[in-house]
Each structure stands twice: as C-alpha cells, then as structure tokens.
Amino acid sequence: MDSQILVTNIQRFSLHDGPGIRTTVFCKGCSLRCPWCSNPENLEPRPEEYRKDGRTGTYGRYMACDEVYREVIKDRAFYGQRGQGESLAAMPGGVTFSGGEPLLQAPGLEPLWRRLKEEGIHLCAETSLFAPGDRLRLAIEYLDLFYVDVKILEERLCGQILGGNLKEYLFNLELLFCAKKPVVFRVPVIGRYTDNAQNRERVVELICSYPPIKAELLKEHNLGREKYLSLGKHPLTLDSVTDEKLEEYRREIEQRARVPVQICKI
Numbered sequence: 001m002d003s004q005i006l007v008t009n010i011q012r013f014s015l016h017d018g019p020g021i022r023t024t025v026f027c028k029g030c031s032l033r034c035p036w037c038s039n040p041e042n043l044e045p046r047p048e049e050y051r052k053d054g055r056t057g058t059y060g061r062y063m064a065c066d067e068v069y070r071e072v073i074k075d076r077a078f079y080g081q082r083g084q085g086e087s088l089a090a091m092p093g094g095v096t097f098s099g100g101e102p103l104l105q106a107p108g109l110e111p112l113w114r115r116l117k118e119e120g121i122h123l124c125a126e127t128s129l130f131a132p133g134d135r136l137r138l139a140i141e142y143l144d145l146f147y148v149d150v151k152i153l154e155e156r157l158c159g160q161i162l163g164g165n166l167k168e169y170l171f172n173l174e175l176l177f178c179a180k181k182p183v184v185f186r187v188p189v190i191g192r193y194t195d196n197a198q199n200r201e202r203v204v205e206l207i208c209s210y211p212p213i214k215a216e217l218l219k220e221h222n223l224g225r226e227k228y229l230s231l232g233k234h235p236l237t238l239d240s241v242t243d244e245k246l247e248e249y250r251r252e253i254e255q256r257a258r259v260p261v262q263i264c265k266i
C-alpha cells in the first residue's frame with residue numbers, strides 16, 4: 001500500500017462520526033467553500049502553514065496508506081465486526097473518513113479501504129457528495145455507511161454560495177441509493193444560508209424521495225474560529241437558529257418523511 005493520501009488528523013475514540021467507537025481520518029481538500037465551514041484547515045488540497053500563539057506549524061501531511069493503516073488498526077479491539085447489524089444502533093464501530101471531502105482522494109484511499117474491508121472493519125464516510133461520480137463508485141465498493149450533507153438545494157444558490165454543482169450532487173445521490181447503501185442525512189441549519197422556507201421545503205422533499213436510515217439537524221457553532229485565525233482568515237459570525245425552530249423542523253421531517261430525526265448541537 002504505497003499510495004499516499006493528504007491527511008490533517010487521525011482522531012481516535014470518536015463518538016460523533018458514525019456508529020460505535022470510531023477512528024476518524026480527516027482528509028485534506030474540499031471542492032466546496034461553505035461559508036459556515038468549521039474545518040477551514042481541510043479545504044485546500046495541499047499542506048498549509050499556520051500560526052497560532054506565536055508558533056508556526058503545518059496543517060496536513062502526505063501519509064502512505066500503510067502508515068494510516070498502522071494508526072487506525074491500533075483501536076481494532078473497539079471496532080467490532082462488519083455485518084453485525086443493519087440498524088444504526090446495531091452497527092459496529094470502525095473507521096470513518098471525513099474531511100474536507102474524502103471522496104476526492106478515493107483513488108489514493110482505495111488500497112487502504114480494500115485492506116480494512118478484507119479485515120472485516122466497518123467503514124464509513126462523511127461526505128458532501130460534491131465529487132466526481134467515479135470516486136463515489138469506488139467508495140461504494142468498499143464503504144458500509146455514508147453520512148451525506150444536505151445543504152442548499154437550489155442550483156444557482158448552490159453554485160453561488162457553496163461553489164458546487166447541484167447536478168453532480170443529485171447524480172451522486174441517485175448512485176448511492178441505486179447501490180442500496182445505508183445513508184444518514186446531515187442537514188446544517190444555518191440562518192440566512194440554508195434555513196429559509198424554500199430551502200426547507202426542498203430539503204424535506206429530498207428526504208422524502210431518498211429515505212435515509214436517519215436524519216440529523218446540525219445547529220451552527222463557532223468551533224472553527226481559532227483555526228480561521230491561525231490561517232490569517234476571518235471567521236464568519238453565524239446567525240443563530242432558535243431551539244423552537246429546530247424542533248419544528250425536526251417534527252416536520254419526521255412526520256412527512258417518516259424517518260427518525262435527531263437535533264445535534266456540538
């Protein structure tokens with residue numbers, strides 16, 4: 001496994017990136033520029049210098065798949081075995097690929113995915129789905145579960161605000177559902193950007209058309225602030241969405257799409 005991937009961090013004992021106890025590999029590089037992004041260090045597809053508290057450092061380094069394998073396999077005892085259960089609660093822990101956009105590095109990740117799959121480890125991706133379809137096809141071959149963002153579902157605004165091609169997203173979503181892969185939808189609820197009547201309606205319709213095993217509504221937070229400053233960038237101050245509005249949104253999705261919905265505040 002001598003192919004290389006660009007990684008910013010490997011986080012062990014993660015409880016928020018999929019079922020069970022997981023190790024999360026943060027891949028650097030993303031095709032979108034969501035104004036609310038809390039991982040600004042994962043956007044550019046190259047190592048980046050930062051400065052924090054008078055110190056300098058680098059976000060991201062190229063790692064051979066072998067090296068990543070040796071790191072993630074350390075926690076094998078906590079993972080369990082693939083195929084343990086179909087429902088989210090019954091699924092085992094394992095390894096999650098996040099970012100940035102992990103699908104962009106799918107060809108480099110393939111040997112690692114193959115080896116982990118052969119060893120029965122449950123694999124999951126957190127993805128925006130804004131990536132070429134051939135990368136997603138590769139991921140579908142190996143990964144067990146997909147956490148998919150649902151952000152702005154109007155073509156012009158998706159391009160203008162996120163820098164993404166909505167047609168690519170919808171094409172990939174169709175691919176994923178045709179492959180019958182379990183999906184959890186993650187909906188960031190961000191005042192001004194994603195939280196308006198038209199977008200809400202589109203989000204609910206999409207969830208009705210592609211029923212996931214679960215949907216999550218993500219409340220905005222400012223956790224990325226320090227990282228923006230360390231890169232010499234200015235973090236955005238986000239408009240807050242009230243708990244009542246979130247609860248109302250949760251009920252609407254549950255009633256119309258008949259899927260469990262969780263509100264997540266980080």
Ligand code: SF4
Nearest residue numbers: 030032034037100128
């Ligand atoms: S898709 Fe995720 S990582 Fe990429 S810009 Fe948006 S929030 Fe950030």
